[in-house]
Amino acid sequence: MPTSTVEQYIKIIYTQQEHLEKGVVPMKRLSEAMGVTPGTATTMVKHLSDVQLVTYHPRQGVLLTAKGEDLALRMLRRHRLIEAFLEQVLGYDWSEVHADAERLEHAVSDKFIDKLDRYLGYPEVDPHGDPIPSSSGSIESAVTVPLNTCTPGRRVRIVRLLDDDPDFLVCMKDYMIFPGEDFILQESSAVAGTVTVEHLRTRGSATVGYGLAGRILVAEP
Amino acid sequence: MPTSTVEQYIKIIYTQQEHLEKGVVPMKRLSEAMGVTPGTATTMVKHLSDVQLVTYHPRQGVLLTAKGEDLALRMLRRHRLIEAFLEQVLGYDWSEVHADAERLEHAVSDKFIDKLDRYLGYPEVDPHGDPIPSSSGSIESAVTVPLNTCTPGRRVRIVRLLDDDPDFLVCMKDYMIFPGEDFILQESSAVAGTVTVEHLRTRGSATVGYGLAGRILVAEP
DNA sequence: TGTTAGTTTTTGAGTAGTCAAATTAGATCC
């Protein structure tokens, strides 16, 4: 059975991998995401490679194996179901669910997770709109595009936010930017570095940084 | 902040202490309850003493300090609230709540526990009838006596079972011996080593070993 | 081509916990 440290590394490698959209995850990135020194990450990655969870390309980076991806999806399932539970049942604010879920996900049994899944009514997404993998390890996410790639004038629906930072989430909530809300994209300028949207119902408008808008995924209906 | 290993030692020392009803907990007992070798327990106890959680009497045993007792009650609160949650909300059988709670209790935050407490409606006891300490650390248990000290013929109400062994609990459940149920004590013999009770409602009778009956706490109304 | 900047790896050391096995201290019993 993997230790919780191993579980954490694998989960991070998975998210960095899909985040980067390119092959391998370099050590610097991994060590920063894990909050450890690069040397520590190298040591750990060698070990992960020994137990076949990743393939390690020295001086380039790591890539999950099928076995590693399996574990990553199991962890993501745990994490997101726990986040949903914390928000829907215990009344956490969506900005604070991440930290507690991060600790709980390594302590729960499969039985716990399956019972929790049933209790919650088999939700498909967590409070941030992240899709929840099934118990068999399949995951399907809606077709979305980053907000900063949409053309102004279009109507968009917020589907997912790729960020766990509480401050950012609180801020987005103030702007009504959370999954399910509809907006009109008013302006999007890489040069000015801003994206402005107007909330469909309330007519309130919000401006966010261009980079951050890339982490807001929307659907164009 | 104490590590989860430290938390576990402190909780075990607390329960052994009240279990034994006498002063100090000897190393053998502690090491067995923790599932480690005696040498390991000695090493750990010295450390616990360094951080003022216990007072260590070499070659005799350990005793919790006020600070240690505080931590023990916090852990007991966590453990028992989680047990209640697993049974009442997620539908665990009472025989299986212990193991999962044991792992979760070290991973939850104070915020989590307080919100869980509210969600459960501030329960006073867990599924085994063990009293749940308040968030301020006070604990009050009902007046009870071990079943094997009652006089035959008397009516008794099961209040609490001092055992976490799943096999034992499943067995007790089959006999209807769980908190809230009423019985007539038919026979109790230290010599024969058995205690026989009759369930008040169903008239079914059950016989358990004299030693085990000492771990069944009842109220004599 | 040679220098430099940035990344990655190696090395040596530390922390928290564990075990096995040798040793020591207490108690008990003739």
Add this chain to the structure above:
DNA sequence: GGATCTAATTTGACTACTCAAAAACTAACA
């Protein structure tokens, strides 16, 4: 008072992580 039994302690070693700092590699640019 010794012999003996048991519980407790010490010792040395191992695992799983971690860091700091030195060394090595890569890429890129003058």
